[in-house]
Amino acid sequence: MQQIYTYGQYLKDKFGSKVYKVGINISGFTCPNIDGTVAKGGCTFCENDSFSASTNQVQTLKGFHLNLNSTTNPYLDKQLQQLSLQFDAISKRQKQEYGAQKFIVYFQSFTNTYAPFETLKALYEKALSFPDVVGLSIGTRSDSITDETLAYLGELTKKHEIWIEFGIQSVYDATLERINRGHDAANVKEWIIKSKKAGLNVCGHLIFGLPGEDTQMMLETAKQAYEWGIDSVKYHPLYVVKRTALANEFSRGEFTPISEEEYLDVLMQAIKMKPDSVSVQRVTAGINNDSLLAPDWCRDKNRQIKNINKALSPLGLKY
Numbered sequence: 001m002q003q004i005y006t007y008g009q010y011l012k013d014k015f016g017s018k019v020y021k022v023g024i025n026i027s028g029f030t031c032p033n034i035d036g037t038v039a040k041g042g043c044t045f046c047e048n049d050s051f052s053a054s055t056n057q058v059q060t061l062k063g064f065h066l067n068l069n070s071t072t073n074p075y076l077d078k079q080l081q082q083l084s085l086q087f088d089a090i091s092k093r094q095k096q097e098y099g100a101q102k103f104i105v106y107f108q109s110f111t112n113t114y115a116p117f118e119t120l121k122a123l124y125e126k127a128l129s130f131p132d133v134v135g136l137s138i139g140t141r142s143d144s145i146t147d148e149t150l151a152y153l154g155e156l157t158k159k160h161e162i163w164i165e166f167g168i169q170s171v172y173d174a175t176l177e178r179i180n181r182g183h184d185a186a187n188v189k190e191w192i193i194k195s196k197k198a199g200l201n202v203c204g205h206l207i208f209g210l211p212g213e214d215t216q217m218m219l220e221t222a223k224q225a226y227e228w229g230i231d232s233v234k235y236h237p238l239y240v241v242k243r244t245a246l247a248n249e250f251s252r253g254e255f256t257p258i259s260e261e262e263y264l265d266v267l268m269q270a271i272k273m274k275p276d277s278v279s280v281q282r283v284t285a286g287i288n289n290d291s292l293l294a295p296d297w298c299r300d301k302n303r304q305i306k307n308i309n310k311a312l313s314p315l316g317l318k319y
């Protein structure tokens with residue numbers, strides 16, 4: 001059985017030992033799809049408490065949010081302090097539990113390029129100054145990064161491992177509209193291509209099971225994302241959590257979640273058509289607590305991975 005080419009393997013090959021991602025959640029960051037700049041309410045599936053990093057930290061600056069037009073940031077020192085505290089706590093745990101020696105700081109929650117350039121620069125540089133940090137991974141939206149930030153990150157890639165993660169989700173504008181994404185597919189394509197030109201490594205997030213999509217549409221999204229030049233991919237099934245617009249659609253019977261069989265089928269096809277050089281960072285997603293409404297198969301990650309490996313086996317692959 002051949003191991004799928006994972007992001008972990010990519011990093012191990014490059015840095016000689018396993019590199020651990022340290023997920024960070026900075027107070028004061030938000031999303032233009034939540035703050036009303038692009039839209040209000042966010043993507044229909046987004047319930048921000050469901051992010052895995054600690055959201056308690058975010059509450060401490062309640063009422064204060066940065067955006068691209070912010071001219072001052074009175075909380076920068078507090079944010080830098082938070083960054084250090086979170087990095088120290090998580091990396092310490094990873095060292096104790098797994099013997100971790102190298103790290104990538106992952107700016108994970110909300111839109112991590114949606115702040116004044118000076119704030120971003122200070123946070124990124126602080127993160128890169130921590131011991132044993134080899135690089136950054138920055139989760140963001142393609143409509144929320146400026147040319148200035150991109151050029152700066154392009155410079156950082158000369159000395160560090162810099163990744164940018166874009167939510168692609170779907171290449172169909174009708175779907176993006178239906179999930180209240182707030183940007184179209186052309187925008188994601190444009191910024192992925194620009195990011196590649198700037199020398200960045202790009203990870204694309206794809207969601208299978210979006211409302212109104214069939215298998216062919218999901219595969220078309222994967223195909224185009226590969227063509228745009230992504231270096232790594234995260235595949236997710238769409239699941240419904242409480243306190244979201246999608247939960248309301250679900251309870252009205254207007255949305256049927258993807259079944260595990262359908263997901264496995266589309267995932268296998270997406271993996272088969274993936275260029276060998278594209279590493280896989282994630283093959284599924286879910287949440288094992290009361291906030292999950294459906295589908296129930298997204299609750300148990302171990303079971304999901306077991307079934308994914310069963311489906312991969314005829315292809316001679318394992319995850």
Ligand code: SF4
Binds near residue numbers: 167
């Ligand atoms: S872009 Fe991300 S943070 Fe913003 S609303 Fe959508 S899922 Fe939530």
